[in-house]
Amino acid sequence: MTGTDRRRWDERYADRGAAPVEAIAPPGAFAAHADVFPSTGRALDLACGQGLGSVWLARRGLDVWGVDVSATAIDQARDLVRRSGIADSCRFDVADLDQGLPDGPPVDVILCHKFRDGRLDGAIIDRLAPGGLLAIAALSEVGASPGPFRAVAGELTAAFAGLDVIAADEGDGLAWLLARG
Ligand SMILES: C[S@@+](CC[C@H](N)C(=O)[O-])C[C@H]1O[C@@H](n2cnc3c(N)ncnc32)[C@H](O)[C@@H]1O
Numbered sequence: 001m002t003g004t005d006r007r008r009w010d011e012r013y014a015d016r017g018a019a020p021v022e023a024i025a026p027p028g029a030f031a032a033h034a035d036v037f038p039s040t041g042r043a044l045d046l047a048c049g050q051g052l053g054s055v056w057l058a059r060r061g062l063d064v065w066g067v068d069v070s071a072t073a074i075d076q077a078r079d080l081v082r083r084s085g086i087a088d089s090c091r092f093d094v095a096d097l098d099q100g101l102p103d104g105p106p107v108d109v110i111l112c113h114k115f116r117d118g119r120l121d122g123a124i125i126d127r128l129a130p131g132g133l134l135a136i137a138a139l140s141e142v143g144a145s146p147g148p149f150r151a152v153a154g155e156l157t158a159a160f161a162g163l164d165v166i167a168a169d170e171g172d173g174l175a176w177l178l179a180r181g
Contacts, residue, residue, distance in 0.1 A: 001069050001096050001098050006069055006070065006096075009069060009070040009072070009073065010070050010071060010072040010073075011072075012070075013049070013050065013070055013072040013073045013076060014072050016050070017076075018050065018076040018079050018080060019050045019051070019052055019076065019080055021080070021083050021084050023052055024052055024055050024056050024059065024080075024084060025052065025056055026053070026056055027052070027053040027056075027111065027113040027114075027135070027137065028113075028137075029113060029114075029135075029137035029174060029176040030113075030135050030137070030176070030178065033135075033166075033167060033178055036133065036166060036167075036178055037057065037060060037062075037109060037133060037135070038060075038061075038062065038108055038109060038133065039060045039061040039062070040061050040062065040108075041062055041063070041107070041108030041109065041129070041132075042062065042063050042064075042065075042105065042106075042107045042108050042109075042129075043057045043062040043063065043064045043065070043107055043108065043109035043110070043111060044064075044065050044066075044067075044101075044104065044107045044109070044110050044111070044127065045057065045064060045065070045066040045067070045111045045112075045113075046067060046097060046101070046110065046111065046112040046115060046120070046124075047067070047068050047069075047097065047112065047113075047114070047115030048066030048067060048068050048073070048074075048077060048092065048111075049068055049070075049073050049077070050073055050076045050077055050080060051066050051073075051074075051076065051077025051078075051080045051081060051090070051092060052080070053066075053111050053113055054066035054077065054081070054090055054092070054111075055077075055080055055081050055084050055086070055090060057109060057111065058081070058084075058086050058089035058090045059084070059086060061089075062089070062108070062109060063089055063090075064089060064090045064091070065090075065091050065092075065093070065104065065107075066090065066091070066092045066093075067092070067093050067094070067095035067097070067102055068092075068094065068095070069094065069095065069096045069097065069098075070094070071094050074092045074093065074094050077090075077092040078092050097115075097117055097120060098117070100119075100120065100123060101120060101123045101124070101127060104127075106127060106128065106129035106132065107127055107128065107129060107132060108129050108131075108132045108133065109132060109133045109134075109135065110124055110127060110128060110132070110133070110134050110135070110136075111135045111136075112124070112134075112135070112136040112137070112138075113135070113136075113137050114137055114138065114139065115138070116136075116138035116139065116149065116151055118155075118159060121159045121160070124136075125160065125162060125163065125181065128163075128180075128181030129181065130181060131180055131181060132180065132181045133166075133178065133179075133180055133181075134160060134163060134177070134178070134179045134180075134181065135176075135177075135178050136156060136160070136176065136177050137174060137175065137176035137177075138150070138151045138155075138156065138174070138175050138176075139151065139173060139174065139175075140152075140153075140155075140170045140171075140173055140174050140175035141153065141173075142170040142171050142172075142173070142175065143170075143171045143172040143173050143174075144172070144173030150173070151170070151175045153170065154170075155175065156168060156170070156175050156176070156177040157177060160177055160179050163179035163180060163181055164179055164180045164181075165177060165178070165179045166178040166179055166180065
């Protein structure tokens with residue numbers, strides 16, 4: 001990612017300010033499917049932003065690693081987990097996913113909410129432990145105007161066709177998929 005894009009994300013998060021503990025909740029796309037997420041094991045939250053999804057997973061009982069390119073978002077995520085009282089279950093690091101997934105062991109959950117880079121699809125599948133859960137949501141062209149960061153119709157289900165799909169949908173500008181490795 002270019003320095004300009006990174007600074008843009010930093011500015012966006014600085015304007016927004018740290019998230020309140022009361023906002024910790026399942027990521028919007030998966031709110032109706034929260035029960036599908038396990039309550040033990042290891043999770044990786046890709047492009048975790050302010051860490052709300054990561055901390056929600058940690059509260060469920062998972063050991064979570066959240067990564068994002070924005071140092072401001074990562075500072076806010078670290079602050080959020082400190083305030084939520086479960087700091088031992090979450091780690092946050094700055095990482096540019098343009099360089100691929102950060103190295104690590106297989107995980108039981110990969111959460112990737114409102115971030116899409118098709119170059120990562122293979123690595124995401126490989127990183128799932130047997131039976132591990134992928135929860136991915138992306139801006140979509142379905143029900144919205146085409147755009148460079150929007151998934152085309154059927155993109156997620158095609159990309160993750162090798163997994164066992166639990167549920168998937170697209171419309172109103174959002175595509176999401178829940179599947180097991
Ligand atoms: C729309 S936000 C979603 C944040 C969070 N997952 C959520 O649902 O609230 C997109 C996130 O992707 C991050 N991002 C964009 N490009 C990235 C990259 N190349 N590597 C890592 N993170 C990136 C941004 O910093 C931002 O936090």
